Amino acid sequence: MFPLRRNRRLRTNEAIRSLVRETIISPNDFLVPLFVVEGKGIKDEIPSMPNYFRYSLDLLEGEVKELWKLGLKSVLLFVKVPDNLKDNKGAEALNPNGLMQRAIKTVKNACPDMLVMTDVALDPYSAYGHDGIVENGQINNDKTAGFLAEMSVSHAQAGADFVAPSDMMDGRILTIREALEDGGFINTGIMSYSAKYASAFYGPFRDALDSAPVDLVDIPKDKKTYQMDYGNRLEAIKETEMDIIEGADIVMVKPGLCYLDIVRDIKNEVDVPVAVYQVSGEYAMLKAAAEKGWLDHDAVMMEQVTAIKRAGADIIASYFAKDVVKLIS
Numbered sequence: 470m471f472p473l474r475r476n477r478r479l480r481t482n483e484a485i486r487s488l489v490r491e492t493i494i495s496p497n498d499f500l501v502p503l504f505v506v507e508g509k510g511i512k513d514e515i516p517s518m519p520n521y522f523r524y525s526l527d528l529l530e531g532e533v534k535e536l537w538k539l540g541l542k543s544v545l546l547f548v549k550v551p552d553n554l555k556d557n558k559g560a561e562a563l564n565p566n567g568l569m570q571r572a573i574k575t576v577k578n579a580c581p582d583m584l585v586m587t588d589v590a591l592d593p594y595s596a597y598g599h600d601g602i603v604e605n606g607q608i609n610n611d612k613t614a615g616f617l618a619e620m621s622v623s624h625a626q627a628g629a630d631f632v633a634p635s636d637m638m639d640g641r642i643l644t645i646r647e648a649l650e651d652g653g654f655i656n657t658g659i660m661s662y663s664a665k666y667a668s669a670f671y672g673p674f675r676d677a678l679d680s681a682p683v684d685l686v687d688i689p690k691d692k693k694t695y696q697m698d699y700g701n702r703l704e705a706i707k708e709t710e711m712d713i714i715e716g717a718d719i720v721m722v723k724p725g726l727c728y729l730d731i732v733r734d735i736k737n738e739v740d741v742p743v744a745v746y747q748v749s750g751e752y753a754m755l756k757a758a759a760e761k762g763w764l765d766h767d768a769v770m771m772e773q774v775t776a777i778k779r780a781g782a783d784i785i786a787s788y789f790a791k792d793v794v795k796l797i798s
């Protein structure tokens with residue numbers, strides 16, 4: 470008996486393969502993380518993130534214009550805060566003339582139609598490298614949520630389109646939503662890092678912002694009391710559903726590749742867009758393997774972002790965004 474159905478017919482050549490391909494990557498899929506620093510003329514390569522840079526505001530302009538030309542229309546801003554401006558409460562985060570607030574305006578000036586999302590969490594501002602206020606050796610959930618709401622309003626005032634709380638405090642989406650509504654920012658969206666795991670893949674990001682938790686007595690050494698345990702799956706659905714009820718417009722799973730089962734679970738469960746963050750450690754792993762000549766950088770990169778989209782990502786936050794778009798254009 471010869472087979473009646475030969476699946477290989479649909480794989481005969483690139484024309485037929487591209488005709489039947491289910492998942493196609495486009496510039497519209499990406500959200501581009503950007504690291505911003507004080508100073509002038511700075512384009513500083515992050516050692517553990519080859520070919521990824523921190524920009525001072527004057528050079529950020531050109532970078533943003535380049536992204537726009539490539540068809541990348543959304544950015545996610547992170548700031549590296551000077552040590553002397555860090556404290557336990559993140560007071561500098563509310564400075565109307567702070568680095569984040571100026572960065573938002575810089576992007577909007579350079580490129581008025583660029584969608585600007587901002588990271589909302591204390592860690593870049595925290596003397597202890599924590600996403601919240603430390604009290605008696607613990608992260609105070611409710612004080613932190615209140616502070617993040619003020620921070621979100623400050624970003625909205627500066628012109629942010631979306632705030633992206635990445636802290637994992639309970640209840641902060643509701644607190645932030647209420648503060649935005651009260652402030653009249655009814656159209657400012659919230660992209661919640663809703664299922665964010667306590668992951669060792671964030672290492673290079675913490676190098677980039679110098680934001681790792683400090684090693685001091687009475688200060689938690691890691692983020693495991695607020696970020697999720699990577700053994701858990703149902704908890705991701707619970708976290709995500711709660712954030713949607715509290716007012717999240719977009720939910721996120723983070724990191725990416727090791728968590729694609731979670732992405733699919735959530736995609737099947739919710740009716741809001743699902744973002745996935747392919748994080749710094751994922752970027753660093755591929756760059757390192759490619760540098761050694763052990764992996765084909767571009768081929769593996771495309772396989773990875775396609776897998777993330779296939780798993781259910783509507784939005785991919787990725788340090789590879791520019792590389793991908795240059796490759797496919």
Ligand SMILES: NCc1[nH]cc(CCC(=O)O)c1CC(=O)O
Nearest residue numbers: 590592635670671674748749750
């Ligand atoms: N709240 C901070 C924050 N926002 C995004 C990332 C990680 C992103 C990456 O690794 O690329 C982190 C680090 C952390 O939680 O320690």
Ligand SMILES: [Mg+2]
Nearest residue numbers: 637638639708
């Ligand atoms: Mg939560």
